[in-house]
Amino acid sequence: MAEKRESTARLVASLTRLWDDVVAASALTGDDDEHDPEGQTVAFERAQLRDTLKQARGDLEALDRAASRVAGGEYWVCERCGGPIAAARLAARPTATCCIDCAGLPAR
Numbered sequence: 001m002a003e004k005r006e007s008t009a010r011l012v013a014s015l016t017r018l019w020d021d022v023v024a025a026s027a028l029t030g031d032d033d034e035h036d037p038e039g040q041t042v043a044f045e046r047a048q049l050r051d052t053l054k055q056a057r058g059d060l061e062a063l064d065r066a067a068s069r070v071a072g073g074e075y076w077v078c079e080r081c082g083g084p085i086a087a088a089r090l091a092a093r094p095t096a097t098c099c100i101d102c103a104g105l106p107a108r
């Protein structure tokens with residue numbers, strides 16, 4: 001768990017750095033995306049990078065939440081029904097906060 005959190009933190013850091021590079025590069029090429037074929041590629045890469053970064057940050061938040069649940073002794077407890085979360089479920093999805101039964105219910 002700690003290892004996964006660390007690697008996700010590293011991923012976010014490197015993506016943020018990459019993001020800064022892309023923003024800097026696109027600032028250099030200007031905002032003329034519509035007329036510059038190169039500019040369109042930058043815009044596309046920027047959009048993809050933004051999605052990846054958003055995903056990685058979401059993972060990091062989920063891992064932080066899981067870590068605090070571990071610390072609070074609630075890691076194995078379903079947030080919705082208070083029942084136990086199966087070990088197999090947590091093995092497959094370490095950031096799960098509810099049991100398999102509650103996971104199938106519509107979101108509140």
Ligand SMILES: [Zn+2]
Binds near residue numbers: 081083098099101102
């Ligand atoms: Zn439950």
